[in-house]
Amino acid sequence: MYKILTLAFLLSSFLCQAQIQIKVIDAKTQTPLENVRVQPEKGKAQLTNISGILAFSGSENQSFSFFKSGYEPLTAILGEGEHTVELTEKSLNLSEITVSAFESERPLLEQSAAIVVVSEQDFNRFNETSIVNSFNTKPGVRIEERAPASYRISIRGSSIRAPFGVRNVKVYWNEVPFTAPDGTTALNLLDLSNIRNAEVIKGPSGSIYGAGNGGVVNLYSPADPIGGRVTADFMAGDFGMTRFRLGVSQQVGNGGFEASYVSQKSDGYREQSAMDRQVFQLGGFFSVSDKQEVRTQLLISDLNYQIPGGLNADQVAEDPTQSRPGSVNQNSSISQQSVFASIGHLYRFSSKVKNSTTLYLNTNDFENPFLLDYKKELGFGFGGRTKFTYDGKLAAKNLRIIAGGEYQTSLTDAQNFGNVNGVADTVRFADKLRATQGFLFQQAEWNLMQNFMVTIALSENFSSLEIDRQIDASGGTLGLQTRKFDPIVVPRFALNYQLNNYSGVYGSISSGFSPPTIDEVRTNEGSLNLDLEAEKGINYELGYRLGKGKLNLDLTAFYFKLDQTITTYTNPQGVVLFRNAGSTNQKGIEAAIDYALISNETGFVRNLKIGTAFTGNYFTFTNYQKGDNDYSGNDLTGVSPNTLVSRLDLRTAPGFYLNFTHQFTDEIPLNDANTVYQDAYNLVNARFGWARSFAGKWELEAFAGVDNLLNESYSLGNDLNPFGGRYYQPAPTRNWFGGVKVAFLY
Template sequence: MNKILTLFLFFLCSWANAQIVLKIADVDSREPLANVRASAGGELLGRSDQRGEMRISSSESLLLHFELEGYESMSREVGPGKELTLLMAKRIMNLSEVTVSAFESERPILEQSSSIAVVTEQDFSRFNETSIVNSFNTKPGVRIEERAPASYRISIRGSSLRAPFGVRNVKVYWNEVPFTAPDGTTALNLLDLSNIRNAEVIKGPSGSIYGAGNGGVVNLHSPANPVGGRLSADFMAGDFGMSRYRLGISQQVGNGGFEASYVSQKSDGYREHSAMDRQVFQLGGFFDVSAKQEIRTQLLVSDLDYQIPGGLNADQLAEDPTQARPGSVGQNSSIAQQSVFASIGHLYRFSSKFKNSTTLYLNTNDFENPFILDYKKELGFGYGGRTAFTFDGKLAGKDLRLIAGGEYQSSLTDAQNFGNRAGVADTVRFADKLRATQGFLFQQAEWNLSEDLMLTIALSENFSSLEVDRQIDASGGTTGLQTRKFDPIVVPRFAVNYQFNTYSGVYGSISSGFSPPTIDEVRTNEGSLNLDLEAEKGVNYEVGYRLGKGKLNLDLTAFYFKLDQTITTYTNPQGVVLFRNAGSTDQKGIEAAIDYALIRSQTAFVRDLKIGTAFTGNYFTFANYQQGDNDFSGNDLTGVSPNTLVSRLDLRTAPGFYLNFTHQYVDEIPLNDANTVYQDAYNLVNTRFGWARSFAGKWELEAFAGVDNLLNESYSLGNDLNPFGGRYYQPAPTRNWYGGVKVGFLY
C-alpha cells in the first residue's frame, strides 16, 4: 500500500512538474488576454482562456512563440514545472482595432456615432507625467489649461468660457463613477496621473446618457484587475524644484486581485508663490465572484496644497513674468484640500444577452481657500450612484441593443466666508448650508437596420436643484433658505452610422445639451446670490468620417453648435468674478487627426516610427450679446483659439531607445468680450527620450529625460477672461528639464 501511495505521489509530482503554467496580460492595462496562441516549431500547443491562463504539458524546455491579433508577437524559452507571467504589447493600433465604451455601449470606435478621442497610457508617457495637460492637448477639440500647478481648466470645443477657475461644464467619470460633483464642478486635481490608465473624451453635448454639461464627457479608467504580482517604483525630478515618486503593488488573488499605489509630487513653481504639494493613495480591488458577477472597489485619499500666484497685467508681465499678483503672497492666496472618495461597482450578467452595471460612491471634502479678497472654508459630504441595464436582442430580425438606467447625486456643504487678515481667517462675513441635487433617467436604442447601417435614438429626463440656507450675513442681508429648482429638461439624441467596409465609415448626429449654473456661479465670493441665472441650452449637429487601415488612421469631424443663454464672466471693481447669461453663440468647427506609421517592424533596428497631426478649427462667435451700451454680437468667442495644430513624432528602436517629439501651434486668443485684447499666437515644443527594456521576464527598467517648452516661449496656459484691471495673464513656465527612472518587478 505504501509503495502504491509513493508511486501515486511520484506520478502527481512528475505530472505537475511537466506542466508549463502561463498567465498572459496586456502590458499597459494588465487585463488578461484571451485567445493568445502558443506554438513551438510551428505546432499550435494551446490558447489562453478568458483569464489569460494557459497550461502546456511538456517534460522538457520549449521555445514558445506567442501571437494575438493587434499585439506584437513574442518568444520565450520556458522549462517544465515553471509558472510565468507574460506581458504583451499592442502594435501601433489603427482605428479599426480600437474599442471604446462611450454611451454605455462597448463597440469598436468605427461603429460609434460620435466624435471620441482616446488618450492612452502611451500618450501619457510621451511627456513628463506630472499632469494630464500635454497628453490631452494632442487631441483635436480638447484643451486643458493649467493656470498654476494643479489648477486645471478643461475646454472641450471652447466650453471653458464660464470657468475662471476649476473644471465646469464638462462631466467627468472615474471608473464608471460620477467624479463631477452634483453642483457641476470637478476637482480633477485630486487625481494623480498614475490613477488614470486611459481616457475617453466624448466631444459635444452628451446629455442623453450623461446628463448636464454642454462641453462633453471625460471617462477616466484606472489600472484594471492584476494578473500575477508586480512591484513598481518611479522617481522623477526637474526644474523649479519639481520632484515626484511613486510606489505601487498589484497582486492577483484567485480570479481577482488588488492594486495599491502611493504618489508624492512637489514643486516650487516657475512663478513666485506657485508651489504645489500633493499626496495621493489609491487602493483598487477586483473580485470575480462567479461567471455572472464581478465586484470592483476603489478608495482614493488625496491631500493637495497649492499656491495661487494670480493674474498679471501687461506692465507687470513685461516687468517680471515670475512675480505674483500684488497681495497674493501677503494674503497667502492658496488652496488646501483633503478628500476621500470611495466607490463600489457591481456587474451582474443575467444571461448572455442581459446585464446590469451599478456603481455607488461616497466622498468627503475639506476645502480651505485664503484669497486676496476673502477666506473661504468648506466641509462637504456627497453620495450618489449610477445604474445601467443592457439588453441585446432582435427587432424585425435585426440586431437591437437597448440601454436604460439612471443616475442620482446629492451633496451637503457647510460653507463660510471670512475676511482675510494676512493669510488668517478673520471675522465671518457670511455662512451657508448648501445642498445640490441632480438626477436623470436615460434610455437608448441601437438598431442595426442592415449589416452596415446602425440607427441610435436616445433620451434622458433631467432634474436638478440648488439650496442655499444662509445662517449668517454680517452685512445685514437676508438670511434663511433660498431654493432654485430648475425645470425638468428632456435631452434627445439621434444618430446614424454607416460602414463602407471593415476599416472605414461615416456618422452623423443631432444632440441636445444643457448646463445649469454651479453653486460657485450662483453664490459668489462677495456674498450675493444670483439665483436668476438660467441653464445654458444648446443643439449640436455633427458629421464625421473615420478610416483605420494598415498604417494609416484618419478621423475627420465637422460640427455646428447653437448655444442659448450662454453664461459668461465679468469682474467687478473689487476683483470678484461674477456671472451672467449673455444671449447666444454660434460655434462652427472642424477637427482632424491623421496618424501614419512610417516603419513598423519586429526585426529591424527601428521598430516603430510614427508621425501624427491633429488640427482644431474653432470658429465661434457671439450671435446675440449686448451688455448695456456695448453690443458684442459678431465678436469672436472669448478664450477660444480659432486654430490649433499639433504634430507628433514617435521613434522606438530594437535596443529599447525611444524618442517622442511634439510641436503645438496655438493661434491668438481673444481675452475679453470686446475683442480688444488678445494673447499672441505661440509655438510650444516638448520632447522626451529614454531607454526601456525588460529582463528575464521579471524585471522592467526605464530611464528617461525630457524638456518642456524647448523654444523658451513666453505664453499663458490659461488666461483670465474679462478681468478687472487688465489682469489677463498667467505666465507659464519657460524652458525646463526633467528626468527619472522606473523599475518594475514581476513575481
C-alpha cells in the first residue's frame, strides 16, 4: 500500500509539474505546423509534432525562437501555460519584401530603383555548386562561367570590359566591401554556402556605393545561431564533381557563432578545366546590450582552377572538350589563397540615430601560369565603411538622412615571369602596386506625402593607382608612375509614388563612373596604359511594381548613356588589351511576373508557383571608330538582345518537390564589327527531391537533378574580339547530379 501511494504521489507531481505548452500554426491558414524548430533561451531545441505542439518544463518567462524553412523567424517571450504562436510564410509578395539597398531598409515597393532579390530558395533550385543559375533567373542579370570557378558578372551589359574576372560591378559581403580598391572582385573565393541571400541593384549606384556603372551586388550570410545544430551535405555529379560541407551553429546567450567547411572538386567538362576549392567560414554575433551589436566574419579560401582557353569554330566542331593548344603544357591555371576578416559594430544612440561601422583586412597570394607568361602576386589590403542614419521629421513629414564614407587601399608585389612548361622562368618585369579609393556619401529621403517620397543623394569620389616598376628586362623605364583620377561627384535623384497598398511607380536619374582597374592599366605584356580614362555615364529609369495576393509584377524601362566606354581587344600574341571606345547607348526593358497557382498548407500540393523573367537589352555603339572601321550603330559586343527565363516550383505534403527552369538566350555578337555571333540557345535545368524531419531532432533531404537537359551546344561566357577567332568557351553538355543533406539538433 505504501508503494502504491508513493507511486501515485510521484505521478501526480509529474503531471502537475509546471509546463510551457506551445502550439505553432500558420498565420494565414490557422493550420498546425509540423517540424518547427523551437529554441528556448535556456535548454535544448525541439521540433513540433504533427499537431504543431511541443512542451517545455518550467514556469519562468523566457525567450523562445521559432524557425521553419519557408517561414519568417519569430522570437516571443512565453511563460507557464498554453500558448499559440503564429508563423508567417516568407513572402514572395513585392508589397511585403523588405530590402536594404541604398543603405535604407524599406519595403521593395518603397525603393526607387531596379532591385532584384536572390533568395536561399533560388539557390536551392539548382545544384548549389555555383551562383550562376540562380542569378541568371533574374531580369537584367547575367553571370557567366567560362570554366568552373571562373566568373564574370554582367548587369545590363557591364561585362564588355571583363575578359576575365568581375569588373565594373561593386560587390559587398555582409556590408563589407568585397571588391578590391583596384576595381576587381574575386567572387570565386566564396562558396555558395557563404551566401544566404543577395540583393542586386541594377545600373549606376555611385551616390552610395562608389565606382561601378553596372550596379551593386550585396551578399549576405550573417551569423544566425539557432541553438545547437550540426549539418552535413554531400553531392556528386558528372565530370568528376564532388562537394562536401560540414557546418555547426551554437547559440551563446543572446548571440552565438556559426562555422562551416566546404570542399568542392571537379575534373571539368573540358581538358584543363579541373577545379579544387576549400573554404572555411566562421561568423559570430554578439548582442552587447540593447544599444550595441557586434558581428565578426572570417573567411579562409584555397582555390585552384585550370584555364582551358578559347577555341575557334573549327576546333569546337572537331572536339569541344579540347583545350586551347598549349594550355596543358603551360599549365594555364590560377592558384589563389586568401584570408578575409571583418568586424562590424552597430550602435543605437537613440530611437532616431544609429551608426553602423565595418572594418576589414585581407591577404591574397595569387599565381597565374598562362600560355605566354607566369604571374605571381602577393597582396595585402584593408578598409572600412561607416554610415549614420537619422529618422526624424521635417515640416511634419518623415525624413531619413543617411551619411557616411568608405575607404580602401591595397598593396601588391606583382611579378611577371616567362613560362617554361608551367614553371616560372626569368623575371620579365616586377612592380609594387598600390590602389586607393575612397568616397563620402549623403542621402535624404523625404516623404512629402504619405505615399510620395523624394530621394536626393550625392557622393564625392577619389581614387588613384601607383605603379612602382622595380625590374624591366626589356630596358623600359623604372620608377614610380602615378595615375590620380580627378575627384568625381556622383548625384542621384529619385521619386517614388505608392498608388495603393500593393502597387507603386518610381523614377530616377543617376550618374555613375568606373575608373580602369590595375589589370587594365598594367597588362600582361608589361605596358602601362596610364592614359586610359574612367567611364562616365548617366542613367534614366522608370519602373512599376505590383504585389497583390498571388501575383507579382515588376517592370522597368531604362536608358543609359555611357561615355569613354572601355572595350577589349587581343594583340597577335594573345594578350588582352583595353581602350576607350567613344560611347554607347543602352536602352532596355526588364520584366518579371510570378504567380502562385496553389498555396495551401493543408492539401497534398502545398505550393505550385510559376514565373517568367524577360530582359530586353538594345545596346549600340555611338561614335566608335577603330582605325578605318566605323562601328557606330553596331550592337554592343557580348550582350544578348533578348533573354527569357521561365520557372515552375512544386512542393507536396509528403515532402517531394520539383524545380524546373527554362532559359532562352538570343544570339550574342562576339566582335565589335558584328560579323560573328554565338547562336541562340535553350537551357533547361531541373531538380527534384524529398525533404523531411524525424524524431524531433533529425532533418533529411535527398535530391537529384540535371543541367542542360536538352544537351545544347553553347558557351557560358565567350571571349570578345579575340585574335585568331578564339571566341568560344564550350559549356558542359547534359550532366546529372545528386546528393543528401543531414542536420541534427543537439
